Amino acid sequence: MKIGELAALAGCETETIRFYEKQGLLAAPARTASGYRTYQQRHLEDLQFIRHCRAFDMSLSFVRQLLIFREDPTQPCGRVNTLIDEQLSHLDTQLTQLHQLKADLQALRTLCQNDHQAKDCEILKNLVHPCASDCERHR
Amino acid sequence: MKIGELAALAGCETETIRFYEKQGLLAAPARTASGYRTYQQRHLEDLQFIRHCRAFDMSLSFVRQLLIFREDPTQPCGRVNTLIDEQLSHLDTQLTQLHQLKADLQALRTLCQNDHQAKDCEILKNLVHPCASDCERHR
DNA sequence: CACCAACTCTAAAGTTACTTTAAGCATTGA
DNA sequence: TCAATGCTTAAAGTAACTTTAGAGTTGGTG
Numbered sequence: 001m002k003i004g005e006l007a008a009l010a011g012c013e014t015e016t017i018r019f020y021e022k023q024g025l026l027a028a029p030a031r032t033a034s035g036y037r038t039y040q041q042r043h044l045e046d047l048q049f050i051r052h053c054r055a056f057d058m059s060l061s062f063v064r065q066l067l068i069f070r071e072d073p074t075q076p077c078g079r080v081n082t083l084i085d086e087q088l089s090h091l092d093t094q095l096t097q098l099h100q101l102k103a104d105l106q107a108l109r110t111l112c113q114n115d116h117q118a119k120d121c122e123i124l125k126n127l128v129h130p131c132a133s134d135c136e137r138h139r
Numbered sequence: 140m141k142i143g144e145l146a147a148l149a150g151c152e153t154e155t156i157r158f159y160e161k162q163g164l165l166a167a168p169a170r171t172a173s174g175y176r177t178y179q180q181r182h183l184e185d186l187q188f189i190r191h192c193r194a195f196d197m198s199l200s201f202v203r204q205l206l207i208f209r210e211d212p213t214q215p216c217g218r219v220n221t222l223i224d225e226q227l228s229h230l231d232t233q234l235t236q237l238h239q240l241k242a243d244l245q246a247l248r249t250l251c252q253n254d255h256q257a258k259d260c261e262i263l264k265n266l267v268h269p270c271a272s273d274c275e276r277h278r
Numbered sequence: 279c280a281c282c283a284a285c286t287c288t289a290a291a292g293t294t295a296c297t298t299t300a301a302g303c304a305t306t307g308a
Numbered sequence: 309t310c311a312a313t314g315c316t317t318a319a320a321g322t323a324a325c326t327t328t329a330g331a332g333t334t335g336g337t338g
Contacts, residue, residue: 004314014315019296034304036315045267052266056244060295066266073258077251080262084248091241098237102230105195109223112216119212123219127191127205128184143285153286158325173333175286199324 006039010047017047025050025064046070058087145178149186156186164189164203185209197226 007014020026026046029037049070053063065083069075111122118124146153159165165185168176188209192202204222208214250261257263 002315013297015297016295018317023295032304034315035317036304049263049267054295056240056247066263069257069260069263073256075257076254077257077260077263078254080257080260081248081251081254084244084262088241088244088248091237091244095234095237095241098230098234101195102227102234105223105227105230108195109220109227112220115215115217115220117212118208118214118216118219121208121216121219123223124188124205124208124216128188141286152326154326155324157287162324171333173286174288175333193324 001039001044003037003039006044006047009044010051012047012051020047020050023060025060025067056087057091062087140178140183142176142178145183145186148183149190151186151190159186159189162199164199164206195226196230201226 001009003014003017007017010017017026021028026043029039029043032038046067049067050063053066054060058066062083066080069077069080108123108126111126140148142153142156146156149156156165160167165182168178168182171177185206188206189202192205193199197205201222205219208216208219247262247265250265
């Protein structure tokens with residue numbers, strides 16, 4: 001299949017596929033006489049693998065490490081579990097931070113309900129000298 | 140004060156300050172005879188304002204819009220509220236997505252507990268052909 | 279006064295994961 | 309045959325900085 005077809009099947013852009021090839025994530029496929037890339041089923045599976053990993057917000061270097069296991073199926077997969085656990089704790093960190101961010105921003109939002117002059121806006125004031133001294137996040 | 144001092148007070152890097160100046164977020168300060176930047180209190184407050192906005196994960200173009208109100212304190216601040224609300228809903232979206240991501244990845248993680256050969260690893264299999272057909276996120 | 283460490287300056291390139299642009303062939307259907 | 313669509317490449321753009329390189333300045337010590 002050609003690159004556009006592969007892209008449609010994987011739900012990504014053709015440029016993304018070329019990008020992955022350039023980055024060494026996706027094997028370079030055979031070419032037609034005129035230079036068009038022609039892909040096999042295996043390419044589709046590799047690409048889907050990459051896209052699913054990305055959907056979990058894994059970095060490409062992370063994905064690269066996981067792809068090694070697809071290249072050598074006899075490898076023990078213990079490292080896979082470790083990588084997934086790392087990604088999970090990464091997501092956890094993000095989630096916690098985002099939660100705090102939202103709470104803080106909501107608190108900030110309550111400070112100004114009406115429309116008055118900017119110089120009297122408690123939100124703007126707070127964005128200079130934030131709330132409490134326990135505002136650790138603001139460092 | 141010089142740039143290093145300002146950076147220390149605001150808790151950021153000197154390069155970040157120069158970057159903000161180049162981006163037009165922070166006013167260019169006076170210079171010493173030898174070309175060193177010399178900052179005033181107002182610069183510190185502006186910088187803190189920017190950093191606090193960034194701590195709420197606002198984009199620089201967002202911050203730029205908020206800075207207008209600091210330049211003209213007579214402006215009505217209704218737009219500020221709107222901007223904060225937008226940022227809140229942005230955080231909400233992120234939070235929801237991240238939640239789903241984590242749940243999905245946790246589910247994936249349970250599929251493989253022991254260390255076996257990569258070709259038999261259910262995690263790796265699932266990253267090619269994911270879980271259920273209701274896996275909307277994977278498009 | 280000489281000297282050195284620490285600080286500052288600029289411009290440019292690097293980072294991540296792509297996306298966009300430009301300009302030129304190939305293929306396909308009417 | 310001709311236009312629309314699809315493919316090719318290399319290079320530049322995106323966000324928000326960070327890093328690097330090379331050079332001048334300042335402040336304290338001997």
